Amino acid sequence: MTIGIVGLGYVGLPLAVAFAEAGERVIGVDTSVAKVASIRRGESYIEDIPSEQLAAVRPQLEATTRTSRLALADAIIIAVPTPLTANREPDLGPLLAAAQSVSDVLQAGQLVVLESTTYPGTTRERLLPILEETGLQAGVDFHLAFSPERVDPGNEKFQLANTPKIIGGLTPACAAQAEGLYGKVCESIVPVTTPEVAEMAKLLENIFRSVNIALVNELGMLAERMGVDIYEVIDAAATKPFGYMRFEPGPGMGGHCLPVDPFYLSWKAREYDFSTEFIELAGKVNQNMPYVCVERAERLLNEHGKAVRGSKIAILGVAYKPAVGDIRESPALKIIERLQSLGGEVVYHDEFVPELKQFGLTNTSLADALDGADVALIVTAHPGIDHMTISTQVPTVDYRGVTRTTRAAARPPMEMAVLPQRDNEIEPTEVAA
Template identity: 50%
Template sequence: MKLINKIKTKQAKIGIIGLGYVGLPLVIEFCKAGFQVYGFDIDERKINLLLEGKSYIKHINNSSISEILPNFTPTTDFSRISEVDCVIICVPTPLNKYREPDLSYVFNTGEVIAKYMKKGQLIVLESTTYPGTTDEDLRKILEKSGLKAGVDFYLAYSPEREDPGNKEFSTSKIPKVVGGFSSSCLEVAKALYDQIVVRTVPVSSTKVAESVKLLENIYRAVNIALVNELKILFDRMGIDVWEVIEAAKTKPFGFQAFYPGPGLGGHCIPIDPFYLTWKAREYDFHTRFIELAGEINTQVTYYVLEKIIQALNENKTSIKGARILILGVAYKKDVDDMRESPALKLMDLLEKRGALVDYNDPYIPELPETRKYKKKKKSVELTPDNLSLYDCVVITTDHSLYDPDFIAKNSKLIIDTRNLIKSKTYQNVLKA
């Protein structure tokens, strides 16, 4: 095939739509492999920073951007889609306020591509979604161009598997699952990803590839729900769930450690399961197990809230008017990613009950607006004097930069949801 030959000889031009935590690492890998890459985004701030050789994602340094600029063209001009041979879609797929899939970003992107696409192009969707999105919904939008999938253009799905901040498994080291609308679509898509990843894993259809991503994250969501439920039970029984997990994971087979927290965060695990539960209704199927896990992971934030209120009461302090410091608003340690962070929800719940809430996060100096929350706050400096001002310090993210002894020695009361402070000698620390 002509396109496969262009890919293998690095003559194919690559277009990546959406330059966030998924799209930007892909840009870097394709540029490093010797391809000319066009990066498309509607955010002019991102484009301007990239043109200056600067990164806006913590785990991607400026040099990684400046080094690829000879091969990289960041732009807000989507008409330039007509200049590329392969288009990869990496846009958000959130939930709406009714916890239903919001595929507006994918569908709007499809409409834009349809205006400018040309015969022989490969279009790949990477955004997490329900089975059928690629070969049913997106295909129909793209075919408004007058071109037919599998005949005039190639269509595929390859789920993103990014883990921001993971130094062991970067984009190129993670095997890539690929499903095509047809056998020729699969062949072209596999040839593309073969250029940048350690191994491609071809599957029989786009629906299978879409389901793979959902299974991966539902597996994690369900197991996290299990340990969150056990955390609440063991707390009543006077048992430290963290000690239980550490002992259980010494078993060399049949057990994988998952850890409790203040709720689920990140773009994938809190959201992806609901894409499948929503699609399941079309088949008169109720995904009870998945929905129960979602319910538990949602309620654990309220459990943490109650632990804070109880601990304050025991210190003869009312939640109304209490000064509370949240430590860490990133959804996991050592990243600047706060998508769906449970810390934001906890902050909101505390403020609704009259608490005065500040936060510290070494990677997020100022809270940006999110779809759900619009809080104008700046990170408070961690000093002995500042810590001593708060009635309660709540650890919601266990950043490596946090010194557990320093925090414990200078705080009146601590609610630790991440087991950051492992020493049992501090009487002012409660696990939640």
């Protein structure tokens, strides 16, 4: 079987490697000449795919910028970004461009699957008409389905193979074709009745996390004003063996999904004269967290008789989550931008992120970052760093709660804190990433 994949990023490249490892021929298409050249050299730019693993499947994986090559595929998977505009509305430009490219080469008998996260109705209302401009009819001449990506960069426990795969076909025949495709690389298939169900299921997963992160962030702000240790509160609540899932406060949300996806549903809801107030409020709380973090840094500097302007501020961790170099929507970026605008001399230490060109910064060694620092801000708690010792040497604002001396003793055993976990549940301990 030959499988075409449009978009070779965090979703597309792992898919391409998985299908190639399963013995299938893969044609990967991307507009980035640099990405295509890197794949051809066997050099991975995705942390979850080691270069050795990519190099091993090079005979099975063709990387190209030529969409015409997709005419040779039995199945085509679209895995392109679905970002937001400056006004935080859905930007379907990359998706629609990919759809047109597929339409230009669509062949009878092919299967087309959309993986890009989007609002309910996108597959049927936006993708389907473009593909049927060819004169081919979906469900008759070709097959169409939606199957949401569930990528979690850096997660060593749940990856493509053992993460259940949701599939919503346009017709039962479309669903059957898609199930056969993903059955080659996924251990568990979750069929649903329509693409809309699959599209909304992905949004529900992310909105669930967004809302709970916003809740615990807001409670964290209130607890701080009240002089209550929010982590001790969470530790206590987590001893309940049912009806509670642990989330922890943080500097805001980051990554390719949580800060973006909920707005797709909010935007679509307006078409039905429906206001998703809960979702939008969560988004507002989480977007505001970097500014709250800056205020906390200002207060600590003030306690030492210093202003932000002229102070050396060491940012520890700029990726959106530990042990990865992904900075998409990372709250650290807003924190740095705000501190620089206030005149702070910002340096950062993050071995996973070599540089931040937009701020004119490069990764600094931990020792150099802390040398002469007026304050250290723990934004992302990467492993291998003794944050506790740092907090005793430099005035520190800990946005992750990793320097609490009583935390390890206070936290209950995990099996006492949560219900038994099903395959499709998220991890019981969720940090506001």
